[in-house]
Amino acid sequence: MAEKFNGELNLTTKELAQHLRKPKGEAGKGVGLQMNKGNKHICLNTYDLLNPNDGDAILEIGMGNGFFIKDLIEKADNIKYTGVDFSKTMVEEASTINNEFLKQGQVQFFEASIEKLPFESDSFDSITTTNTLYFWPQPELNIKELLRVLKPKGKLLIAYRSKDFMDQIELSNYGFEKYEASHVEAIFKNGGFNQVSTQIIEEPELDFDGTRYKMKGIYTMGEK
Numbered sequence: 283m284a285e286k287f288n289g290e291l292n293l294t295t296k297e298l299a300q301h302l303r304k305p306k307g308e309a310g311k312g313v314g315l316q317m318n319k320g321n322k323h324i325c326l327n328t329y330d331l332l333n334p335n336d337g338d339a340i341l342e343i344g345m346g347n348g349f350f351i352k353d354l355i356e357k358a359d360n361i362k363y364t365g366v367d368f369s370k371t372m373v374e375e376a377s378t379i380n381n382e383f384l385k386q387g388q389v390q391f392f393e394a395s396i397e398k399l400p401f402e403s404d405s406f407d408s409i410t411t412t413n414t415l416y417f418w419p420q421p422e423l424n425i426k427e428l429l430r431v432l433k434p435k436g437k438l439l440i441a442y443r444s445k446d447f448m449d450q451i452e453l454s455n456y457g458f459e460k461y462e463a464s465h466v467e468a469i470f471k472n473g474g475f476n477q478v479s480t481q482i483i484e485e486p487e488l489d490f491d492g493t494r495y496k497m498k499g500i501y502t503m504g505e506k
Contacts (some may be wrong), residue, residue, distance in 0.1 A: 295453045303417045303457055304369045305346075311375060317413075318349045323485040324499035325412050326493065328441045329354045331501055333356075336360055338407040343358065343396055344414035347378030351389060363389040364406070366399065396424045401431045408432075412441040415466070416448075416458040425434075425473035432506040438475065439503045440466060451490065466502045475504030 293301065293309065301313040329350070334340060336359040345351065345365035355361050359501050363383070373393045383389040394400050396418060409428050418424045428438055445460035454460060463480040470478045485497040 296456050298453055300456070302453070305371050306369065307371060311347075315347070317346050318356075320490075321346070321412055321487060323497070324348070324441050324443075325350045326353055326498055327393060327483050328410055328412050328439060328486075328501065329357060331503070332357075332408055332410050332437075332439055334358045334361055334408065338362070339405065339433075340364070341366065341399075341401070341406040341409045341410065343411035343428070345376055345391075346372050348380050348389075348391070351376070351380055351383065355383065355388065360389070364401075365389065365391045366394050366396070368393065368395045383481070396427060399427055399431055402426060403430050404433045405431045406433060408437045408439070410439045410441070413443065415440055415442045415461060416454075418459070421459075421469050422472060425469055427473050427474075431506055434506055436506045437503055438470070438506075439501060441499055441501050442466065444498070444500055447495070450495065463500055463502060466500075470502060470504040475506065478502065478504040 301309060302317070305311065305313045331408065334354070334357050337357060339362045340354065341364045343366050344503070345367055348365055351363060351365070357362060365376055373391050376391050378382060380389050380477065392400055409432060415421070425458050432438065442461060445462050448454040448458060448460045467478050467480060480500060480502045483499050485499060487494045488497050
């Protein structure tokens with residue numbers, strides 16, 4: 283059976299799009315739960331492709347409510363995870379869901395924008411982000427900020443849906459910038475990344491507002 287997205291939310295298409303960009307309040311919490319359904323496979327595939335090493339410091343941009351952080355932490359010993367989201371609601375939810383990891387000092391969360399990250403240069407072994415690229419205010423500049431906080435030879439992995447798919451979804455007409463892999467690879471290269479490559483992984487179908495879609499995740503990676 284295909285996973286259902288937006289089946290339990292009483293939101294207009296425009297309202298849903300606004301919450302996907304920046305979840306707020308109780309409605310935002312509900313959208314966060316729905317994102318766990320829609321993002322499950324693309325998020326877990328991202329963590330697989332990231333393939334962290336023991337002791338890695340990992341930054342995730344736009345972690346939402348952080349439901350899948352546990353799956354990343356299990357992939358290696360002594361991972362130090364940092365999550366950034368510009369939604370106060372999602373930072374609070376992620377802190378609650380990952381309270382034990384917070385107590386252990388293994389994770390930390392920040393309410394901040396990709397435009398100016400609150401970290402020293404050369405801080406992270408890898409950076410990952412899933413389904414946030416559509417909302418970056420200035421991708422050509424924002425990716426340079428990610429490059430700044432990466433350690434030398436560190437890697438950035440961006441996961442997203444294709445423009446072709448997004449064009450089929452009405453909500454993507456409300457504040458979404460759409461991308462194909464060639465455009466994303468150009469952003470990486472213009473931003474100073476090396477060894478840029480893209481993979482596509484198929485996923486199970488997703489029932490979105492009563493319509494079933496064949497899903498696939500696109501994963502573009504580069505090295506500092």
